[in-house]
Amino acid sequence: ASMSQQDEIELLKRQMAIMKENQNQFFMLINGMFVFFMQCGFAFLEAGSVRSVNTVNILMKNILDVFVGSLSFFAFGYPFAYGRPGNSFIGHNNFFGANVDYFEKTITVDNSTLAGYETSSSYFANWFFQYVFAATAATIVSGAVAERADFACYVIYSFTITGFIYPVSAHWVWSPDGWLYTGAGTGLRMQDFAGSCVVHVCGGVAALVGAKILGPRLGRFSEDGKLNAIPGHSVPLVSLGAFILFLGFLCFNGGSIQRISEDGDGLIASLSITNTIISGSGAGLSAMLANRVYNTVKGNGKFWSLLMAINGALAGMVASCAGCNDIAPWAALTIGSVAGVMFVVARNVVLWAEIDDPLDAISVHLIGGTIGTISAPIFAIRGQMVGGKPEGGPLYGGGIIAWKGVGWNLVGLLSIALWSGICCITLFSTLNMVGLIRIPKSVEEVGIDIKKHGELAYPEAFVRVISDEKKKKTEDGALKQRNLGADSKSLPIIKTSAWECDTNTPPTSSNGMTIDPALLSPNSVYSNL
Amino acid sequence: VSVMQTGFAFLEAGSVRSKNTTNIIMKNVLDLFIGAIMYFAIGYSFAYGKPGNAFIGHNYFFATNMDENFTYAGWFFQYVFAATASTIVSGAMAERTEFTTYMVYFTFLTGFVYPVVAHWCWSEVGWLKVGMGENSYVIRTHGLSYIDYAGSGVVHLTGGSAALVGAIALGPRIGRFKPDGTVNDLPGHTVTVAALGGFILFVGFMAFNGGSQLSISNPGDGNVVALSVMNTVLGGASGAIVAMLVYKTTDAIRGEDHYWSLLITINGGLAGMVSMCAGCNDMLPWAAVVIGTIAGLAFMGWHHLMLFCKIDDPLDAVAVHLGGGLAGVLLAPIFVMKGLTSPETQQHVGGIIYGGNYLAFQSFGWNLLGAVAIIGWTVAISTLLFGSMKLLGVLRVSEADELRGLDEIKHGEPAYPIKSYSDQ
Numbered sequence: 003a004s005m006s007q008q009d010e011i012e013l014l015k016r017q018m019a020i021m022k023e024n025q026n027q028f029f030m031l032i033n034g035m036f037v038f039f040m041q042c043g044f045a046f047l048e049a050g051s052v053r054s055v056n057t058v059n060i061l062m063k064n065i066l067d068v069f070v071g072s073l074s075f076f077a078f079g080y081p082f083a084y085g086r087p088g089n090s091f092i093g094h095n096n097f098f099g100a101n102v103d104y105f106e107k108t109i110t111v112d113n114s115t116l117a118g119y120e121t122s123s124s125y126f127a128n129w130f131f132q133y134v135f136a137a138t139a140a141t142i143v144s145g146a147v148a149e150r151a152d153f154a155c156y157v158i159y160s161f162t163i164t165g166f167i168y169p170v171s172a173h174w175v176w177s178p179d180g181w182l183y184t185g186a187g188t189g190l191r192m193q194d195f196a197g198s199c200v201v202h203v204c205g206g207v208a209a210l211v212g213a214k215i216l217g218p219r220l221g222r223f224s225e226d227g228k229l230n231a232i233p234g235h236s237v238p239l240v241s242l243g244a245f246i247l248f249l250g251f252l253c254f255n256g257g258s259i260q261r262i263s264e265d266g267d268g269l270i271a272s273l274s275i276t277n278t279i280i281s282g283s284g285a286g287l288s289a290m291l292a293n294r295v296y297n298t299v300k301g302n303g304k305f306w307s308l309l310m311a312i313n314g315a316l317a318g319m320v321a322s323c324a325g326c327n328d329i330a331p332w333a334a335l336t337i338g339s340v341a342g343v344m345f346v347v348a349r350n351v352v353l354w355a356e357i358d359d360p361l362d363a364i365s366v367h368l369i370g371g372t373i374g375t376i377s378a379p380i381f382a383i384r385g386q387m388v389g390g391k392p393e394g395g396p397l398y399g400g401g402i403i404a405w406k407g408v409g410w411n412l413v414g415l416l417s418i419a420l421w422s423g424i425c426c427i428t429l430f431s432t433l434n435m436v437g438l439i440r441i442p443k444s445v446e447e448v449g450i451d452i453k454k455h456g457e458l459a460y461p462e463a464f465v466r467v468i469s470d471e472k473k474k475k476t477e478d479g480a481l482k483q484r485n486l487g488a489d490s491k492s493l494p495i496i497k498t499s500a501w502e503c504d505t506n507t508p509p510t511s512s513n514g515m516t517i518d519p520a521l522l523s524p525n526s527v528y529s530n531l
Numbered sequence: 532v533s534v535m536q537t538g539f540a541f542l543e544a545g546s547v548r549s550k551n552t553t554n555i556i557m558k559n560v561l562d563l564f565i566g567a568i569m570y571f572a573i574g575y576s577f578a579y580g581k582p583g584n585a586f587i588g589h590n591y592f593f594a595t596n597m598d599e600n601f602t603y604a605g606w607f608f609q610y611v612f613a614a615t616a617s618t619i620v621s622g623a624m625a626e627r628t629e630f631t632t633y634m635v636y637f638t639f640l641t642g643f644v645y646p647v648v649a650h651w652c653w654s655e656v657g658w659l660k661v662g663m664g665e666n667s668y669v670i671r672t673h674g675l676s677y678i679d680y681a682g683s684g685v686v687h688l689t690g691g692s693a694a695l696v697g698a699i700a701l702g703p704r705i706g707r708f709k710p711d712g713t714v715n716d717l718p719g720h721t722v723t724v725a726a727l728g729g730f731i732l733f734v735g736f737m738a739f740n741g742g743s744q745l746s747i748s749n750p751g752d753g754n755v756v757a758l759s760v761m762n763t764v765l766g767g768a769s770g771a772i773v774a775m776l777v778y779k780t781t782d783a784i785r786g787e788d789h790y791w792s793l794l795i796t797i798n799g800g801l802a803g804m805v806s807m808c809a810g811c812n813d814m815l816p817w818a819a820v821v822i823g824t825i826a827g828l829a830f831m832g833w834h835h836l837m838l839f840c841k842i843d844d845p846l847d848a849v850a851v852h853l854g855g856g857l858a859g860v861l862l863a864p865i866f867v868m869k870g871l872t873s874p875e876t877q878q879h880v881g882g883i884i885y886g887g888n889y890l891a892f893q894s895f896g897w898n899l900l901g902a903v904a905i906i907g908w909t910v911a912i913s914t915l916l917f918g919s920m921k922l923l924g925v926l927r928v929s930e931a932d933e934l935r936g937l938d939e940i941k942h943g944e945p946a947y948p949i950k951s952y953s954d955q
Contacts, residue, residue, distance in 0.1 A: 020750045027753030031760055035737050042730030049723050061726040062793045066775075068733070069768035069800060076765055076816060099816045126757035126816075130764065153791055239723060456790030461718040 022263035027127040033257025034127075036250050037134040041068050043246030044141050047312075048148055049459075050239030051361050055449025056149045057235065057459035063144050063151075067160050071137040074165035079136055080129050083169035083177060090181035093173055096125075131260060132172070135201055138254070139168040142205030145363030146213040150220075150446055153454060155439045159429055163208060167425045171204045171418045172197075182414045190386060190403075190410040196258035196274070198324035198374030199415055204422045206368025209359070211426040215434055218358030220446050229353060232360070237308060244312040251319045252278055255326045274326040277334035281322035282315040284338030285345065285370075289314020292346040310346065313362050317345040320370030324411075325378025328395075333381035341373045375415045379408040532611040532739050536563050538731030539618050543625060544946075545725025546794070546846050550936025551626045552720065552946035558621050558633050565634060566614040569642035574613055575606050577646035578654060585658040588650050608742065609649070612686055613641045615739070619690030622848030623698040627705075627933050629925055630941050636697070636916055644912050645689055648905050652677050652685045659901045674874040675893055677901040678867060681743035681759070683809035683859030684898075688905045691853030694844070696913035700921050703843030705933055714838055717845070722793060729797035736804040737763050740811050755812050762811035762819035763804050769823030770803020770830065770855070771796045777831045795834075798847050802830035805855030809898075810863030814882075818866035826858040853906075860902045864895040 005013070045064035049057050071079075077098050085093030095101055102125045140163040144156065174180040175192050182192040194200055221230055234240060256275040261267050293310040297303060318338035326334065348365040359365070379385065382395030386407040394400035396408065433439040445453045452458060540559035544552050566574075572593055580588030581600045591601055617640040621633065651657040662675035679685055706715055719725055741760045746752055775796040782789035806826035807819060814822075833850035844850065864870065869879040871894050880888040883895060920926040928937065938945045 021748060024747045024749075024753035027757050028747050031737075031741060031757055035734055035760075038737070039730070039734045042727065042734070045726065045730060046723070049726075058722050058793050061723065062791060062796065065726065065729065065771070065793065065796055065800070069771045069796075072764045072768040073772070073820065076820075124754060124757065126754060126761045130757060130761050133764070236723075242727075454791055455793055456788060457718065457722055457793055459722045460720065 023124070025263050026261045027124055029262040030127040030131040030257065030260055033253040034131040034134045036253035037131075037138065037257065038068075040134075040247055040250030040254065041137060041141060043243045043250055044138075044145070046239045046243030047247065048145055048243070048361060050236040050241075050243060051145075051234035051309075052149050053232065053449070054235040054459055055451055057451065058455045058457050059153075059450040060144070060148055061459075062455060063153075063156050063160075064141060066157060067141045067144065068137055070157055070160050071140055071164040072133055074161045075133045075136045075169075076129070078165040079169045080132060081169075082166060083132065083136075083172040084128070086177075086179065088173065088177060088179045090179055090184065090186065091173070092170055093177060093179065099125075128260075131257065135197060135254075136164045136168050136172075139197075139201045139205040139208075140164045142202070142363050142367050143209045143212050145361035146209035146359045147216050148360040149450070150216055150440055151212075152433075152438055152441050155433050158433065158438075159208075159212070159426075162425075162429055163205075167208070167422055168201070168204055171200050171421060174418070175200050175414060182410075182417070185410070188406070188410065189388070190407055192411055192414040193328070193379050193382060193386075193407065194324045194375060194411070194414070195327045195378070196255045196323040198320060198322075198371045198378070199411075199418050202320045202323065202367040202371030203375065203415060203419055206364055206366075206371055207419050207422040208426045209363045210357070210368060211423060212430055213357050213359050213364065215427075215430040216440055218356065219360070220443065222358045223356050227356070234360075240309065240312065244316070247316060248279075248282065248319070251282070251316075254278075255319075255323055258323075259327065270327045276331055277326035277329060278319050278322045280331050281326070281334040281338030281341070282319040284335045285318020285321070285342035286311045286315030288339040288342030289317070289345050290342075292343045296346060296350070313349075313366050314342040314345050317341045317366045317370035320367055321374035321377065323371075324374035325382055328384050329378065329381040330383060333377075337373065337377045337381065340377075341370050344369050344373060372415060375411050376408070379404070379411045382407070532608075532615065532735055532742065533563070535611075535615060535732055535735030535739065536618060538728045538735055539615075539622070541724050541728030542732065542797075543622055543728070543846060545721045545723065545728060546719035547626050548717065548936070549720040549947055550938055550945070552938060553942045553944050554630070554937040555621070555625055557942060558630075559618060561634065562618045562621065562637055563614055565637040566617055566641040567610060569638050570610045570613050570646075571606070573642050574646045575609060577643065578609060578613075578649040579605070581655075583650065583654060583656055585656055585661070586650070587647055588654060605745075608745070612682060612739075613645050613649070616645045616682075616686045616690040617641050619687070619848050619852050620694045620697055622846035623694035623844045624701055625845040626937070627701055627927055628697075629928055632920055632926055635920065636693075636913075639912070639916055640689075640693060644693070644909055645686075648685050648689050648908065651904070652679055652901065659897075659904065662897065674871060674890065675897040676871060678863050678870070678894060678898055679809045679860060679901070680812045680863075681740045681808035683805060683807075683856045683863070684902055684905050687805045687808065687852040687856035688860065688902060689909050691849050691851075691856055692906045692909040693913045694848045695842070695853060696910055697917055698837075698842050698844050698849065700914075700917035701843075701927050703841065704845070705930065707843045708841050712841075719794075719845075726793065726797065729800070732801060733767060733804070736767070736801075739763075740804070740808055743808075744812065758813075758816075759807075759811040761816055762814060763807045765816055765819040766807035766811065766823035766826065767800040767804040769820045770806065770827035771800030773824045773827030774799025774802070774830050777828065781831075794847075795831075798834075798851050799827045799830050802826045802851045802855035802858075805852055806859035806862065808856075809859035810867045813867040813869050814863075815866075815868065822858065822862045822866060825862060826855045829854040829858045857902060860898050861895070864891065864898050870894060 041064060045061055048060045048064065052060050081094065081096040082092050085095035088094055140160045143159065143163065174182040175194050177183060185191055219232060222232060223229060252275045255278040256271045258274065259267055259270050262271065290306060290311040293307050294304055297305065318341045321337050321341035322334055345365050348369040349362050352359055352364055357364070380396055383398055384392035385395035385398065385400045385404045386393045388403060393403050396404040430439065441450060536559055540556050543555045543559065547555050576589065576591045577587050580590035581598065583589055590596055594606070617637050620636065620640065651659040653660060659677035704717060707717055708714060737760045740763045741756045744752055744756050744759065747756065775791060778792050778795045779789050803823035803826045806822050811819065830850050833854035834847055837844050837849055865883040867882040868885065870881045870885070871890055872878065873880050873890050880886070880890045883891045885891070917926060932940050
């Protein structure tokens with residue numbers, strides 16, 4: 003028997019609801035995967051910006067940030083951020099995934115939107131998407147503490163940031179219970195679409211505190227206050243990382259709508275992505291120009307700096323996070339250009355304050371995030387909602403409510419910065435007091451890789467003389483010694499020797515024949531340094 | 532998943548010496564291409580050809596004779612899985628294998644060995660998928676089906692066992708094991724590139740597992756895909772952290788130099804994700820953490836076992852894929868939420884921890900049988916393959932070639948020619 007028309011309509015509604023639910027989860031997962039890929043981008047940004055003897059260490063930290071972060075966010079982070087029920091300060095449910103409905107329930111269709119609700123809980127897609135954001139916040143800090151942070155310190159603070167500090171910050175702004183979201187009686191809502199404040203200010207403040215408490219790298223600032231350059235070992239790796247980050251940022255902002263099934267979703271996602279790239283471009287160019295002008299004026303030499311362009315662009319994209327869903331592209335360009343110039347200014351302020359930030363993480367994330375948080379409500383098109391209707395931003399006739407929204411964003415900015423600052427000061431000071439915070443001087447001089455990881459990033463180019471004990475263990479045989487980089491008086495001496503195999507004798511083939519070392523080093527750059 | 536080929540290429544490139552880098556990347560590129568052609572010609576047909584019998588399929592050769600069961604999307608998705616299985620083998624055979632050998636075994640692996648395994652486990656008539664009927668003489672296995680959602684067994688056990696056979700047939704690299712038995716570390720030439728490969732593999736693995744649902748339009752699909760991705764991340768995380776900790780503490784306990792090893796962490800993470808393939812669509816996240824932990828331990832066990840048996844595996848491919856794959860295949864029936872459907876009651880019985888139903892225990896046994904069958908089949912064919920090549924003397928490169936470096940000799944393209952770096 004054929005279905006009645008009413009039955010057919012009900013079936014169609016149901017299928018529509020299923021389709022929407024599936025689409026939304028797929029949207030979140032795909033964008034989340036690209037944001038996960040940003041971890042790789044940041045890994046290479048960092049790897050290229052540190053010296054070759056510390057490369058494995060920084061890569062290790064980035065990999066661990068991903069893994070420790072996921073366990074921490076699963077156990078504590080997501081529950082603190084989005085566990086319902088929760089109060090306006092913090093959430094408190096779903097620890098270790100408890101109390102989640104894993105099985106499908108009956109699908110009920112919302113007749114007004116034809117969206118499905120009371121289907122499967124979509125906890126997993128939400129968790130994954132929020133996790134990649136939390137991991138981003140934690141990995142910012144590693145840039146500021148590179149080349150000198152202790153391993154245990156890193157694991158502890160990574161766990162704490164993804165498990166507690168960031169989730170509380172996210173709860174305030176993004177959870178329906180959070181006080182910045184609900185307005186705490188003012189009727190205002192903080193506007194931070196993709197996390198300029200929640201992710202980048204939170205991470206940037208943590209980076210600032212970490213870099214300050216850790217102290218600068220050996221040899222970075224001389225006693226007379228002179229700045230010594232410690233350049234990274236591979237600009238191509240930095241560029242690779244930068245490109246990956248740019249790509250990931252598009253998904254970071256484009257995916258933040260977390261939904262693609264309702265009217266206007268596609269528009270907001272595309273507007274976000276457009277604004278992100280425009281803001282980033284403006285910032286990259288303005289940072290590059292500002293840096294050249296500054297250096298020319300100071301007499302440092304005129305250069306078009308690739309690193310300034312890259313970091314400036316990142317600062318611009320960070321600044322676009324807060325309002326990219328609700329500003330016009332010309333506004334994105336303005337915000338980006340300002341962010342790029344402010345990045346250069348901030349960078350020099352940080353150096354003047356003798357804080358050593360190997361990746362300029364503080365300048366990119368804290369300054370970019372601040373600019374984003376302040377500028378988003380100023381340039382907003384729709385602005386604050388009153389009674390379900392957008393009031394309009396200050397430039398679009400929003401009136402007093404729009405300016406109050408700007409004020410509310412400022413309140414949020416200060417609160418999150420204070421929260422992150424106080425927590426991180428407590429955390430890093432405690433680690434400092436127990437002596438867990440910084441690697442020993444002897445390790446820092448030789449390079450962390452060989453002492454802590456036993457794996458050189460480029461083993462064929464160098465072999466470290468690890469310790470006297472190891473030297474005694476090796477057999478007799480000429481140790482070819484060539485000191486590289488030992489001349490600079492202001493830098494610590496990094497002892498190296500030319501390529502040799504580990505046991506200090508050439509390897510033998512299976513029939514016991516000794517092999518001419520010349521055969522082991524063909525005409526390649528790795529074996530000729 | 533196709534991008535995982537890139538990831539594996541970089542993991543391998545970074546883990547071999549600079550004189551063999553072009554060679555290993557060439558091998559990865561070729562795996563993609565030979566795999567495509569073989570899978571198009573006969574692979575997909577053997578795996579999913581309808582009609583087919585319980586052992587092998589036999590239709591759609593060269594993508595002809597298609598009916599409504601054949602879709603191009605389906606071909607492509609299955610192809611990238613086949614390419615993944617075959618590229619695993621190259622990890623264990625790096626730095627000393629003849630180039631033609633690579634081409635021959637890619638052909639066989641993507642054309643025959645892997646498709647047959649995929650047919651058994653994933654096609655609608657394969658014997659592992661269907662179980663034996665209630666009229667079977669041997670045991671009553673009615674209702675049993677091999678549980679392997681994204682291919683812990685089908686892809687990774689196959690690749691891992693072939694890798695093991697290959698590594699044994701080849702013998703260790705020159706200088707790897709000294710005559711008195713100690714192990715020489717032959718480190719790769721750039722850990723940064725290996726780490727890049729690792730990161731790409733992690734992202735690709737989420738698609739590997741998430742996409743294995745093969746549909747996004749049915750009720751609950753999005754949820755299952757999201758659960759798979761979440762479990763993959765958690766399983767990888769536990770595997771990595773456990774492997775890293777075990778590596779450091781066992782060395783510390785023995786009084787040797789102990790380190791936080793990046794490569795061990797990456798490989799542990801991969802092993803964890805491999806173990807997730809079998810059941811990530813159907814288990815709670817805490818179970819993913821447990822299985823990932825066990826996979827990390829299994830990885831470390833296999834890592835040491837290989838060294839103990841003097842088998843040289845430059846990338847720990849066997850430890851990651853065989854160890855992780857076994858963990859996945861054996862643990863999935865314990866932790867799955869829905870599990871098999873009881874033919875009597877038509878209800879889901881759940882894994883062993885959900886009540887210890889007799890059918891749940893049987894499903895564990897069936898998965899065990901599946902693992903044994905997959906390993907046995909792959910080892911048998913690989914032994915024939917590698918054994919005959921070894922007898923013909925075409926398996927391994929000559930000693931002089933191996934010492935000189937394969938890049939210049941085989942490809943004429945050294946990876947880092949000094950001329951491009953300086954005037955000297």
